[in-house]
Amino acid sequence: MFAYTIKRLLTLIPTLFAASVLVFAFIHLIPGDPVAVLLGDTATPEEIAALSAEMGLDEPIYIQYAYWLGNVMQGDLGRSIFFQEPVTRVIADGAETSILLALMTMVWIVVLGVPIGVIAATRHGGWIDQIASGGAMFAASIPTFWLGLYLILIFAVTLGWLPSSGFPSVFDDGGLANLRYLLLPSLTLAAPNSALIIRLVRASMLDVQREDHVRTARAKGLHPAKVALKHVFRNALVAVAAAFGFTFAALISEAVVTETVFSLPGIGRLVVESILRRDYPVIQGVVLVIVCLYLVINLIVDLAYAWLDPRVSLK
Amino acid sequence: MTAALATFNQVFRGRRLALLGVGWLIIVAIAVVFAPWLTPYDPLEIDPVARLTAPNAEHWFGTDHFGRDTLARCIYGARMALLIGLGAVVVSLVGGTLIGMLSAYFTRLGHVLMRVVDVAMAFPALLLALVLMTILDRSVTNTIFVIGIVYTTTTARILFGMTLKLKNEVFVDAAVVTGAGHPSVLFKHILPNLISPLLVQATFIFAFAQLQAAALDFLGLGLPPEIPSWGNMLAESRVYVTRASWLLMFPGALIILTVFSMNLVGDALRDAIDPRFKDDIAGV
Amino acid sequence: MALLEVENLSLALALSGMLKPVVDNISFSVDAGDTLGIVGESGCGKSLTALAIMGLIADSPIRITGGAIRFEGRDLASISEAERRALMGDRMAMIFQEPMTSLNPVYRIGDQITESLGQHRKLSKKAARARAADLLRQVRIPDPEGRLDAYPHQLSGGMRQRVMIAMALACDPALLIADEPTTALDVTVQAQILDLLADLQEETGMAVMLISHDLGVIAENCKDVAVMYRGRIVEAASAADLFAAPRHPYTVGLLNSIPDPDADKDDLEAIPGRVPTIDEVIPGCAFHPRCAFAQDICRDVRPGDAIASKEHTALCHFPTGGAE
Numbered sequence: 001m002f003a004y005t006i007k008r009l010l011t012l013i014p015t016l017f018a019a020s021v022l023v024f025a026f027i028h029l030i031p032g033d034p035v036a037v038l039l040g041d042t043a044t045p046e047e048i049a050a051l052s053a054e055m056g057l058d059e060p061i062y063i064q065y066a067y068w069l070g071n072v073m074q075g076d077l078g079r080s081i082f083f084q085e086p087v088t089r090v091i092a093d094g095a096e097t098s099i100l101l102a103l104m105t106m107v108w109i110v111v112l113g114v115p116i117g118v119i120a121a122t123r124h125g126g127w128i129d130q131i132a133s134g135g136a137m138f139a140a141s142i143p144t145f146w147l148g149l150y151l152i153l154i155f156a157v158t159l160g161w162l163p164s165s166g167f168p169s170v171f172d173d174g175g176l177a178n179l180r181y182l183l184l185p186s187l188t189l190a191a192p193n194s195a196l197i198i199r200l201v202r203a204s205m206l207d208v209q210r211e212d213h214v215r216t217a218r219a220k221g222l223h224p225a226k227v228a229l230k231h232v233f234r235n236a237l238v239a240v241a242a243a244f245g246f247t248f249a250a251l252i253s254e255a256v257v258t259e260t261v262f263s264l265p266g267i268g269r270l271v272v273e274s275i276l277r278r279d280y281p282v283i284q285g286v287v288l289v290i291v292c293l294y295l296v297i298n299l300i301v302d303l304a305y306a307w308l309d310p311r312v313s314l315k
Numbered sequence: 316m317t318a319a320l321a322t323f324n325q326v327f328r329g330r331r332l333a334l335l336g337v338g339w340l341i342i343v344a345i346a347v348v349f350a351p352w353l354t355p356y357d358p359l360e361i362d363p364v365a366r367l368t369a370p371n372a373e374h375w376f377g378t379d380h381f382g383r384d385t386l387a388r389c390i391y392g393a394r395m396a397l398l399i400g401l402g403a404v405v406v407s408l409v410g411g412t413l414i415g416m417l418s419a420y421f422t423r424l425g426h427v428l429m430r431v432v433d434v435a436m437a438f439p440a441l442l443l444a445l446v447l448m449t450i451l452d453r454s455v456t457n458t459i460f461v462i463g464i465v466y467t468t469t470t471a472r473i474l475f476g477m478t479l480k481l482k483n484e485v486f487v488d489a490a491v492v493t494g495a496g497h498p499s500v501l502f503k504h505i506l507p508n509l510i511s512p513l514l515v516q517a518t519f520i521f522a523f524a525q526l527q528a529a530a531l532d533f534l535g536l537g538l539p540p541e542i543p544s545w546g547n548m549l550a551e552s553r554v555y556v557t558r559a560s561w562l563l564m565f566p567g568a569l570i571i572l573t574v575f576s577m578n579l580v581g582d583a584l585r586d587a588i589d590p591r592f593k594d595d596i597a598g599v
Numbered sequence: 600m601a602l603l604e605v606e607n608l609s610l611a612l613a614l615s616g617m618l619k620p621v622v623d624n625i626s627f628s629v630d631a632g633d634t635l636g637i638v639g640e641s642g643c644g645k646s647l648t649a650l651a652i653m654g655l656i657a658d659s660p661i662r663i664t665g666g667a668i669r670f671e672g673r674d675l676a677s678i679s680e681a682e683r684r685a686l687m688g689d690r691m692a693m694i695f696q697e698p699m700t701s702l703n704p705v706y707r708i709g710d711q712i713t714e715s716l717g718q719h720r721k722l723s724k725k726a727a728r729a730r731a732a733d734l735l736r737q738v739r740i741p742d743p744e745g746r747l748d749a750y751p752h753q754l755s756g757g758m759r760q761r762v763m764i765a766m767a768l769a770c771d772p773a774l775l776i777a778d779e780p781t782t783a784l785d786v787t788v789q790a791q792i793l794d795l796l797a798d799l800q801e802e803t804g805m806a807v808m809l810i811s812h813d814l815g816v817i818a819e820n821c822k823d824v825a826v827m828y829r830g831r832i833v834e835a836a837s838a839a840d841l842f843a844a845p846r847h848p849y850t851v852g853l854l855n856s857i858p859d860p861d862a863d864k865d866d867l868e869a870i871p872g873r874v875p876t877i878d879e880v881i882p883g884c885a886f887h888p889r890c891a892f893a894q895d896i897c898r899d900v901r902p903g904d905a906i907a908s909k910e911h912t913a914l915c916h917f918p919t920g921g922a923e
Contacts, residue, residue, distance in 0.1 A: 018434040029450050134332060137582065141522070141575035143529045146549060146567040149556055157557050209658075212700040216763070218655055220715040221687035235705055253439030257530050271442070272534050275449050287446055291437050310750045311704060 004306055012299055016292065020072070023288045024065050027280060037280050040081035077285035082277050087285035090270065097167050097182075097266035101189065101259070102251050104182050108190035109197050109247060114240075116194075117201025122228050124206060133202060139195035144254060148188040148261035155184060165263035185262045189254060193247045200243045204236035211235075238309045245301030249294045326587045333583040336576030343573055346393040356384035358391040358543045367559045377561040379551065388543040389565055395544040396525055396573060399459055403524035404517045406463025411470025412513065416501055418471070419478035429475060435468045444527060448536040458537050462527050466520045473595045477512060480591060481505050511584075512592040518581035519596065522574045529570055545570050600672060601628035602806050603652065603774055607666035610647055610830075612877065614660060619877050622648055623830040624666065629823075631773060634800065634807045636821030636838065638814050638853065640874045644830040645810050649778050652808075653693045654683050671773070689719040692767035696779035698759035702751035708735075708762055709747030715769045734765035737802075738795060757788035761795070768799065775800075776808045781816065793820055814853045818842055826850050829875065829885040836911040846911065846918035848890045884916065892917055 027034050035052050036043065052058070054067075071078075077087035120132035156164030167181040168174060208214065209232050217231040218224075252268075259268035267286055274282040327334050346353060356374075362382030370377040376385035414432065418425030438446070444461045451457040481487060482505070490504045531537030532546025533553075540547060545566040552562035585596055610622035622644040629635045637645045650656050652668055654675065668675045670691065675683065695701045702711060712734060713727035722730065728747065735743035738761040751759055760780060767775055777796065781789035797820055800807055811817055817824055817838070824841045826834040826849065834847040845851045852870035872889035875881060881888065887897040894917070902914045 014430070015434055015437055018430070019437045022434065022438075026446065026450070137578050138571075138575050141526075141571050141578055143526055143533075143546075143549070143567065143570055145530065145533045146563070146570070149549075149553065149563055150567075153556055153560060153563070212695060212697050213703040215655055216695065216701045216766070217703065217714075219653060219687055219693045220766070221684040221689060221718055222714070223684065231703055235703065238705070249439060253442040253445075256441060256445065257533065260534060271445060272536075275445060276535060283446070283449060287438070287442065290439065290442060294439055295437055309705060311752050 001306060005303060008299060008302055012295055016295060019291045019295070020069060020288065021065065023284055023291065024068050026284055026287070028061075030280065037278075038078065038081070040278070042081075072288065077288065078281035080274075080279055080282045082274070082279045082282070087281050090282055091267060091285060091289055094265060094267040094270045096169055097259070097264050098252075098255055098268060100170070100179070101182050101185055101255055101264065101266060102248065104179070104186035105189045105193065105251055106244075106248060108186055109194045109244075112190065113194040113197030114201055117198040118205065118228065118233055120198065120202045121205035121209070121232070122224075124209075129202075133199060136195040136198040140192045140199075142191060144188055144192060145257045145261045147191055148185065148258055151184045151188055152262070167262075167264045167266075181262075182264075185258050185264060188261070189251060189258045193251065193254075196247065197240070197243060201233075201236065201240055204239040205232050207239075208232045208235045238305060241304045241308055242301055245297050245304070249297045252290050252293060326583050330579075330583050333579040336579035339572050339576040340580070343393050343397070346390045347397050350390050350394060353390050354384065354387040356387035358383065358388040359541075360384075367555060369559070370561055376565045377559065379548070379559070379562055380555055385548070385562065385565055388548055389545070389569055391543045392545040392548060392566065392569065395455075395538065395542060396528075396570075398455065399462065399528045399544075400521040400524050400577075402459030403462040403466060403528075404520050406460060407466035407470050407520055408513060408517060410463070410467040412474050412506075412509075414467070414471040415474025415476075416478045416505065416509075419475045419482060420497070420501055420505075425475070429471075432468050432471050432475075436472075440465045441527065441530060444531060445534070445536060448531065453537065453539045455538060455542070458528060458531060461531075462524050465527065466523065470516060470520070473512075473516060474509065476595050477509055477592050478505060481508055508589075509592075511588045512596060515581055515584045515588055515596050518577050518584060522577035522581065525570055525574050525577075601669075602631045602633075602671060603629040603808070604669040605648070605652065605666070606669070608648065608651070608663070608668060609665035610644065610651055610656075611662050611664045612660050613662050618662065618664065620664070621661070621830050621877055622651075625825075625827070625830075625832045626666075627823075627825050627832065627835065629774065629806050629808055631806055632800075632804050633823065634809060634821045636817035636824045637808065637810045637827060638812065638817045638824060639827035640812055642829075642874045642876075643827040645827050646778050648827075649693065649776050649808065649810055653691060653776055654687055655693075685719070688715040688767075688772075689770040690772055691774040691776065692770070692772040693776040693778065694760070694763045694767050694780050696782050698756050698763055698783060701763055702759055704751055706750075707747065708749050708751065708754070711751075712747075712762070712766050712769055715766065719770045730769070731765070734768055735762070737768065737799065738762070738765045740765070756784050757792065760784060760788075760792055764792075764795065764799070768803065768805075771803060772805055774806045774808065776810070778810045779812065780809075782812070789816075796820070813857075815857045818857075826853070829881075831885070831914060832912075833886065833915070834911075834913040840911050844911075844919075846913035847886075847915045848892055848917075848919065849886050850913075851919060852889075884914075892919075 027037060030037050035048050039047055039051060059067075075088055077091075079085065080087055080090050083090050116132050116136075120129040123129045152164045155162045162184055163181050164184075168178050170176055170178050172178065205228075214227060214231050217227045222230075255266060256268035256271055258264070259266040260272050263269070267290075270282065271286050274280075274286070327337070360383060362378065365374070365378050365382040367380055368374055368378045368382070374384050374386065376389060378384055379388070414428055418428040418432075435443070444465050447461045447464065448457065451461065487500060487504055490500050495504065528537055528544070529546035529549065532544055533550045535550065538544050538547055540551075548566040549563065549570075552559070552566070556563055585593060605628065606626050607624050608622060608626070609620065609624050611618040611620045625644075625648065627635065637648070639645050647656075647661055650659070651661065651663060652670075652675075656663075663676070670686065702708075709728060709731050712731040713722075713724070716722045716727040716730055720727075731747055732743045735746055740746055740758065740761050746754075751762070754762065764780075775796075780796070781792050784792060793816060796807065796809075799805075807820075809817065809820055821838050824836060824838050825832045826841075826847065828849050834841065834845070834850045836846075841850065842854070845854055849870070856869050870889055875885070875888070883896070883898045883900055884890070884893070884902050887893040890897065896916050900916070902916050
């Protein structure tokens with residue numbers, strides 16, 4: 001397992017390197033002088049000259065990349081044009097909202113997706129199964145922002161039960177009760193993703209149910225529920241674990257839409273607003289952070305895979 | 316023709332929901348073709364007197380904040396939906412098929428190309444689309460291109476896996492032995508076996524593309540705002556949601572029905588294809 | 600009283616609303632401690648019969664359409680699901696053809712063996728583990744304590760089949776159903792597993808129902824033999840009688856196709872033709888298209904059940920060595 005972890009970590013490096021090159025190149029793909037792009041329209045000639053020197057713009061492009069990468073390694077992602085603050089600060093400000101939103105969404109996905117998927121599989125072909133899998137496919141066909149707007153319309157505007165927008169920090173007045181601001185956003189984000197998990201849990205369980213070892217388990221006289229959970233679900237979990245990783249990673253980018261709908265001060269809305277404000281240093285920084293996060297999650301998924309399936313780590 | 320009917324019957328037998336999906340897609344197709352004849356209103360015509368009218372006998376789906384007829388805009392929006400969906404399917408299938416097949420067939424090239432695909436897949440789908448739209452202008456072509464690019468990587472992965480499975484089959488060896496060149500082996504012997512899984516993949520990409528395009532429109536980074544697409548209609552409706560919920564309901568329902576139908580059809584088709592490729596398809 | 604009695608059992612496959620008969624009116628019994636061999640080509644219904652006896656057809660398209668299965672005097676159709684499960688893995692156990700896939704890949708060997716002990720014997724973890732190590736020793740696995748912590752993929756096919764046998768023996772069953780236990784194994788390993796089964800039977804006194812397509816395997820291990828062809832038992836006798844004087848042409852064909860190391864190669868002959876699929880309707884005797892002795896009556900009239908004497912029955916209009 002240890003050797004496998006090291007091996008898997010090493011394969012991360014080239015991908016990370018290539019991704020960083022792409023993110024670096026992004027600024028150079030935008031029409032116009034990169035320095036002017038990075039500093040925005042209000043920059044003075046002195047500022048432009050200073051940043052040009054810092055970025056080494058008169059040097060060859062790979063030297064520029066080296067400068068940039070060196071800064072990134074030291075935690076310097078540049079300065080936001082709009083906020084006039086370091087990009088790392090701006091991202092850190094949005095982190096709490098986005099992390100809490102993602103966690104709450106994952107809780108919904110696990111609580112809704114897994115049991116429904118398991119029940120659908122054990123009732124394969126019955127009406128519960130048909131409603132669950134049909135409903136899941138329907139849920140996956142709903143645009144998240146549409147669902148979000150409707151939830152606002154029903155629960156915030158008409159019924160007045162929940163707030164429709166914003167999120168005060170849980171460290172402010174109100175404490176954990178402020179999480180109610182994330183209730184509708186997390187449900188919105190969970191809907192299509194739970195649907196994917198339901199269908200995946202169901203399909204994996206049906207695959208495992210057909211395997212010979214399940215017949216062996218039944219031949220031991222075990223209760224059907226025990227067979228379903230201990231022998232079928234546990235084995236299906238190997239495939240489901242991978243899906244959880246993909247889903248969590250997908251949440252990062254899907255949160256862009258949800259945070260915009262609910263005006264949440266998270267990283268997702270920061271991306272959209274930075275794009276609309278042409279605040280390129282922030283876009284570059286956020287993309288880099290998200291890609292790193294995405295790769296790390298995939299790494300964790302692979303390790304979970306090896307841990308869940310004893311056959312993997314020994315290969 | 317009878318053969319086509321027999322296949323259709325085989326795929327959809329006992330799948331009432333999927334048949335309803337086919338029915339809905341036919342309705343959308345009719346709307347696409349006969350749009351100008353289906354509504355007396357021009358989707359772009361502004362009528363200041365009739366701003367935000369609720370659905371009534373004259374305007375079945377009501378009007379928006381410029382007094383434009385929502386039904387007319389919905390019908391013309393179907394054209395955009397079809398264009399975006401087909402465009403994204405063509406871009407991603409052509410690109411993905413080439414990359415995937417060549418990578419599986421030429422091992423050395425594959426090492427390089429599939430690493431590139433891996434890196435591209437390190438960018439979450441919507442984020443990649445957003446970043447690309449930052450660099451590009453808002454236009455129909457660019458939206459199609461960006462969504463197509465996003466699904467090119469997935470398609471490439473899938474085609475890579477499927478081609479690998481076929482590469483060592485006897486019929487491929489036989490073709491090589493009889494002197495078939497690489498292009499002939501790839502496109503005359505391997506590709507025809509992959510057509511039906513590709514078709515299934517196409518239905519799912521079509522469905523995803525609708526959701527992606529709507530999300531981009533909503534964020535103000537998709538089609539130009541003056542184009543009547545379902546996503547743009549929803550984006551504009553946001554401000555008026557509390558006063559004019561029909562602006563949210565109708566275009567949203569159209570997107571959901573279309574995506575749901577496509578997914579149902581894709582699901583039915585997937586069950587009908589060669590079981591070896593079933594798990595390769597990335598669908599709902 | 601017989602341990603297991605199967606009386607006029609008929610099974611059918613429920614496919615798209617239709618019932619296709621797969622096992623037709625078969626009867627046999629196994630006494631405590633005895634060994635019954637069931638032999639036939641694949642698709643003859645022998646495995647389905649085993650699954651039906653074991654109670655593993657609940658979630659499958661197989662349906663019991665007639666007859667009764669009695670185990671230790673109880674009609675298995677009359678008892679509840681829970682009572683049925685109380686028998687499975689305890690009084691009756693089963694081992695399968697594919698040792699490579701019949702063990703759960705994600706659990707350790709020890710966990711899988713102790714599972715039925717926890718289910719039926721309510722043993723403590725420690726006691727169950729000790730019992731599991733004993734079982735592994737009993738099936739001649741070296742270093743049994745160490746193997747308890749191994750995963751199935753770390754063992755060879757023969758070892759895995761030994762583990763399957765150990766699992767089946769965990770609760771001292773009165774009946775062990777072995778469905779093609781050696782088919783997937785190497786020839787040398789086959790003999791070891793069969794010897795092991797014979798030894799264990801002697802040690803424990805359990806009855807064994809051995810199912811195989813290989814008459815050679817049956818010949819060496821069984822007291823009684825039933826030959827199945829296309830869902831019917833076409834010949835039943837003691838092993839000694841059957842091999843000395845086979846009466847059904849199909850049995851004769853099977854015997855002739857056993858490779859005999861002492862005989863000339865030329866003597867080896869396969870039965871012509873193939874097993875018909877369940878969709879084919881064959882009037883008369885189901886074996887007549889492949890039978891060298893078939894006459895007009897064989898094409899039209901299905902042979903009844905009581906053609907020959909009670910001790911040695913053969914479903915044939917013209918049993919060899921019989922009524923000429």
